[in-house]
Amino acid sequence: MINKSKLRPSLSMNSSPDNYLEADTLRLHQGILIDEIKQISTTKKALWSLEDKKYTFLASPFVTKEWMKRAIESCFNVRVIKVNTSNLPTKKKRVGKFIGSKAKFKKVTVTLDPNDEIPLFSDI
Numbered sequence: 001m002i003n004k005s006k007l008r009p010s011l012s013m014n015s016s017p018d019n020y021l022e023a024d025t026l027r028l029h030q031g032i033l034i035d036e037i038k039q040i041s042t043t044k045k046a047l048w049s050l051e052d053k054k055y056t057f058l059a060s061p062f063v064t065k066e067w068m069k070r071a072i073e074s075c076f077n078v079r080v081i082k083v084n085t086s087n088l089p090t091k092k093k094r095v096g097k098f099i100g101s102k103a104k105f106k107k108v109t110v111t112l113d114p115n116d117e118i119p120l121f122s123d124i
Contacts, residue, residue, distance in 0.1 A: 034075050036060040037068075038105060040120060053112040055120070058105045061087055068108050078116035084109040 040046075041056035049056065059068065065083040073080050085108050090101040112118070 034071050036063050037071070037108075041107065049109070050120075053114060053117070055110045055112065055118055057108045057110070058088075059108050061104050061106045063106060063108070065108075068110070072110055076118045078118060079113040080110055081113055082111040084111075 036059050038058045038060065041058055043056075046056035057068075065085055068085070069080045069083050072078065085106055088105045088107055090104045093100050093102050
């Protein structure tokens with residue numbers, strides 16, 4: 001029989017075994033989550049919101065707010081204050097007589113700490 005207390009590091013009073021498993025799962029999938037950020041949104045509204053330290057990304061629809069927050073914090077070494085998400089509708093695509101749909105995205109808006117910044121665009 002395996003002693004489960006030796007498998008887990010010490011847990012604090014406030015943390016539960018479920019939180020430990022979530023943190024372990026997040027650590028395993030963190031590199032995958034960075035890959036799930038498809039692109040940076042460059043609409044007018046998204047570019048104007050850069051002054052307010054709000055960055056907009058398009059990501060896969062299964063990415064959650066907590067996972068996106070931890071992925072952004074670890075990748076760019078910034079502190080995330082708030083994460084807003086919205087599921088974008090799929091668009092119809094027609095090729096000849098066949099009708100299909102384009103890939104679905106989730107729009108993720110991340111608000112950073114006022115002292116932090118993500119260098120997205122180089123100074124040209």
